[in-house]
Amino acid sequence: MAGLVYRTGFIFTILGNMVYIVVSYFLWRSIYQNLTTIHGLTFNDTFIYVALGSAIFILLKTYADWGIGYEIREGMIAVYLTKPVDYEFYSLFSSLGGMLTNLAAISFPTIVLLIMVFRVSFSIGPGLFLFPFSLLIAFLISFFFDYMIGIMAFYTESIWGLSITKEIIISVLSGVLIPLQYYPLAIQKILFVLPFQAIYYSPLMMITRPNQGWETLLSMLFVQLLWAVILFTLSRVLYHQAVKVLRISGG
Amino acid sequence: MLTLGEYLRLYFIIEAQYIKARMQYRADFMISSIGMFFSSLATLGIFWVLFNSIPSLAGWSFIEMVFIYAFYMIAISPMQILFDHIWQIRFEVQQGTFLKYYFRPLNMMFYYMSEMFDIKGLTQLAAGIILLIYASVQLGIHWSPIRIGLLLITLFGAALVLISITVTAGCAAFWITNAYPVLGLAWKLREFAPYPMSIYDGAFRFAFTYILPIGFIAYYPAQVFLRPEQISPLVYLSPFVGVALFLLTYWVWTKGVNSYSGTGS
Numbered sequence A: 001m002a003g004l005v006y007r008t009g010f011i012f013t014i015l016g017n018m019v020y021i022v023v024s025y026f027l028w029r030s031i032y033q034n035l036t037t038i039h040g041l042t043f044n045d046t047f048i049y050v051a052l053g054s055a056i057f058i059l060l061k062t063y064a065d066w067g068i069g070y071e072i073r074e075g076m077i078a079v080y081l082t083k084p085v086d087y088e089f090y091s092l093f094s095s096l097g098g099m100l101t102n103l104a105a106i107s108f109p110t111i112v113l114l115i116m117v118f119r120v121s122f123s124i125g126p127g128l129f130l131f132p133f134s135l136l137i138a139f140l141i142s143f144f145f146d147y148m149i150g151i152m153a154f155y156t157e158s159i160w161g162l163s164i165t166k167e168i169i170i171s172v173l174s175g176v177l178i179p180l181q182y183y184p185l186a187i188q189k190i191l192f193v194l195p196f197q198a199i200y201y202s203p204l205m206m207i208t209r210p211n212q213g214w215e216t217l218l219s220m221l222f223v224q225l226l227w228a229v230i231l232f233t234l235s236r237v238l239y240h241q242a243v244k245v246l247r248i249s250g251g
Numbered sequence B: 001m002l003t004l005g006e007y008l009r010l011y012f013i014i015e016a017q018y019i020k021a022r023m024q025y026r027a028d029f030m031i032s033s034i035g036m037f038f039s040s041l042a043t044l045g046i047f048w049v050l051f052n053s054i055p056s057l058a059g060w061s062f063i064e065m066v067f068i069y070a071f072y073m074i075a076i077s078p079m080q081i082l083f084d085h086i087w088q089i090r091f092e093v094q095q096g097t098f099l100k101y102y103f104r105p106l107n108m109m110f111y112y113m114s115e116m117f118d119i120k121g122l123t124q125l126a127a128g129i130i131l132l133i134y135a136s137v138q139l140g141i142h143w144s145p146i147r148i149g150l151l152l153i154t155l156f157g158a159a160l161v162l163i164s165i166t167v168t169a170g171c172a173a174f175w176i177t178n179a180y181p182v183l184g185l186a187w188k189l190r191e192f193a194p195y196p197m198s199i200y201d202g203a204f205r206f207a208f209t210y211i212l213p214i215g216f217i218a219y220y221p222a223q224v225f226l227r228p229e230q231i232s233p234l235v236y237l238s239p240f241v242g243v244a245l246f247l248l249t250y251w252v253w254t255k256g257v258n259s260y261s262g263t264g265s
Helices: A007-031 A043-060 A064-073 A077-081 A087-116 A126-151 A160-173 A185-193 A201-208 A214-245 B004-022 B026-051 B062-082 B084-095 B097-103 B108-114 B121-139 B145-171 B180-190 B202-211 B219-226 B233-259
Strands: none
Touching (some): A007 A043, A007 A087, A007 B202, A043 A087, A043 A126, A043 A201, A064 A077, A064 A087, A064 A126, A064 A160, A077 A087, A087 A126, A087 A214, A126 A160, A126 A201, A126 A214, B004 B108, B062 B121, B062 B145, B084 B097, B084 B108, B084 B145, B145 B219, B145 B233, B219 B233
C-alpha cells in the first residue's frame, strides 16, 4: 500500500516499460528482417519472451537487499532481533506485497498492451497452467539472492557494490534480456547448471513455449524448486553466521 | 560572484572531503568499482551473443557496434561522475534538507552537484577508452589531430545531452516530490542510445532525434568517425544540441528551485 501513495510513480514505470517493449519490437524486427526462425524461435516467440521478460523483471526486483542493507546499517535490525519474528519471513512477506501491487499495476497492463497493440498470439498449452507456480518459485529464488546480499551488510555495511554486481550477473546469465538459445552451445551448458536461469528463463519459456510436453515443463519446475530449497538453506546458514558479527553504533 | 578558478578550487576541496567519507566503507567501494566496470561490459556481452546469430544489425558490424558503444560509455561518464547527486534530490526535497542549498553564496546547481563525486564511474570511463582504442585499431581509423579534436567536441556535446535529459528528469522532484520513476524512465531511455537509430520507424526515429534526442548521445556523433562519407549535416549539430539542451535544463532547474517551498517538517 505504501507504494500506492505516489501514484504518478506507476505511470512512469508503466511508460518506461512500454517504451522498452516498443524499442525491443523494433530491435528484434530488424534482427529478424530476412529470417523466419533463429535457433528455432520465431519473431513472435522472441518478442513475447523479451517483452514479458521486462514485465517480470519489475515483479522479481524485490529491493530486499537495499531494504535489509539499510536496516542493518542504521541499526534498525536490533528491533527485529528482540521480537519473536523471523526476520527472513518478515522481509519475504513485505516483498511479496510489493510484488502483488506491481503485478496488478505493471505486468497486467503490459500483457494487455501486447495483445491489443502488437497483436501477438499466445500459444495455449499446459505451460500456461504451470506458469503461475513457476513465477512464484522464481520470485522466491530472486528474493533469497536479494536477502543474502542484504545480509552481507553485516560485514560490508554498505552493499551498493554487491547489489549491482548481483544485478549484472543475473541480467547476463539468467536470460532476461535475450533467450538462452542465442548463447553459444558450450556457454548454454554452463548456464543451465547455474541457478540464474531458474529466475527468468524457466517461467518465460513456459509462457513462450507452453506446448513442450509435461515432462519437459515439470522437470523445469522441479529444477526451480530444487534451487529454491538450496538457496533458502544457504540463506539460513548465512544469517546465523552473519548475525554474530553485528555491531550497532549509537542508537 | 566567484570566478571560475575559485569554483574549481572549491570543487576540489569538497570532493576531497567526499572521497574521505566514502572510504569509510572500503570493501563496498572496491566491489562497487569492480561491479561498475563489469556492468558497462554486460551490454557488450549481450551484443556479442546476438552477433553470434546474425552477421549485422541494420547494416552495422559487431566491431562498429563496439565503437558506438565505447563512444556511449565515455559520453555517459561525466553524468555518472559529476552529476550523480541528482538521484538523491527526491530525498532532499521530501525531507526539506534541500533548503540548505539556498543559504550559501554559491551557484546552487554547482553546490548541489559538487556534493557527490562518483569515483567508481572512473572505471566505466577507463573501460570506454580502452574499448574505443581497441575498436578503432580493428576498424583502421586514422586519428589525425583534427579527428581527435572532433572526438573531444562531439563527446562534450553528447555528454551534455545525457546530463540535460537526466537533470531535467530529476527536477521533476520540485513539483511532484518523488522524481525517482521519472529519473528511472530517463535512465531506461539512455540504454537505447547505442542502438542504430535506423531500426526505428518514422515516429520513433523523429522522437529520438528531435524530442528526446538520445540519438545524439552516441549513434549520430559516432558516425562522424565510422561513416564520414554518408552522414547528414545534422550530425555536425550535435555539440550545439548539447549546449542548447543544457541551457534549457539550467532554466528548468532555476524555475524549480524558485518554486520549491519546502515541506511541512
